[in-house]
Amino acid sequence: MADRPTEALHPMAEGLHLAPPEQVLSRALAAQQAALAAVGPALPQLAAAARIAAQTLRAGGKLAYAGAGSSGLMALADCLEMLGTFGIPAERTPMLFAGGAEALLKMTGGVEDDPALAAADLARADLGVGDVLIAVSASGTTPYTLAVAAGAAKAGAKVVGIANVPGSPLLQAADVPVLLETGAEIVAGSTRLGAATAQKVAMNLVSVLVGVELGHVHDGMMVNLVADNAKLRDRAARIVARVAGVDTGIARVALNRTRGAVKPAVLVARGASPESAGARLAAAGGILAKAMKS
CATH class of the missing domain: 3.40.50.10490 (Glucose-6-phosphate isomerase like protein; domain 1)
Structure with missing residues (x-):
């Protein structure tokens, strides 16, 4: 075990117990950054x-x-x-x-x-x-x-x-x-x-x-999240609104029609029925961008 690199003494560890608090933290941070x-x-x-x-x-x-x-x-x-x-x-x-x-x-x-x-x-x-x-x-x-x-x-x-x-x-x-x-x-x-x-x-x-x-990220947004609390329901509405180009009121209505599912709600907010949205997403392999183009 003593031969493992993780068990060795770090070069910045010498005198660590004697160093002032800010220097202890500075050395520890530098070690984290190097890792x-x-x-x-x-x-x-x-x-x-x-x-x-x-x-x-x-x-x-x-x-x-x-x-x-x-x-x-x-x-x-x-x-x-x-x-x-x-x-x-x-x-x-x-x-x-x-x-x-x-x-x-x-x-x-x-x-x-x-x-x-x-x-x-x-x-x-x-x-x-x-x-x-x-x-x-x-x-x-x-x-x-x-x-x-x-x-x-x-x-x-x-x-x-x-x-x-x-x-x-x-x-x-x-x-x-x-x-x-x-x-x-x-x-x-x-x-x-x-x-x-x-x-x-x-x-x-x-x-x-x-x-x-898997198509669960669109422009850095989590479009496959499970909105099971108030914070996430609000986030889902903002995601639908931004991706679909609609206001959050329309986004919330769309989410209600898709039982909180974000990807189909984007398509519903753009005019699709929930059934059509599901079919288009299935045909696109779950990739929202492809389904939107279709």
Whole structure:
């Protein structure tokens, strides 16, 4: 473990305990910024991961996420947003988190070493051919995450592995290996810092590209959101109004006619019936821009 880059001492860490508060923060921020730079070299792999994920979801498969500890939390944040931002049903994006919901309230290290938990979580997720798993581990050696990745691959699912240590087992086992070489942490071994920052940004990029590929992003707006609260209903109305070129009153009427679905509401606001809007979107593969041209 001492040989892992994430366990090494950071060059800016010497004397950190003696430094004034502003300098501690300045060094910690610089370390975070340096870690973020590690995402750039991984863009081709992230694009490949997004293409596989989008193809999987378009074909009706599942996009699963897996991880433990801080890496699992980063994966969970992205997993939850697939519904919140892009309207993809939660059952299509299962989360496999070491220790389950209880571990979210009180982080316990032992669960990440238990392959039996991985087997149980895999059984519940029911992954197989036509599915894809994004597995995240800073060290690339977390037993839980490796067991999930191995089980998913055995079942026929594709595996995207995201790790921060070169040559780690997770990267070796993945169909799409994504290395985020963030190196030493300002607090040695605390991968909730630089490693997790790079992981979160990397998954942000993947999910944004997935949303674009699926037609759920139009001019930077989330046109497949599920408007289930006042804030999102207001956002949906503003999106429909802007894309359709109408006022928000007409947009709200259109949304009522489509039961809150943004894409068909845009077409309804432009004069289509809800039935025609649905047919045009289906013919366009869910791409709003294509449906609008038709």
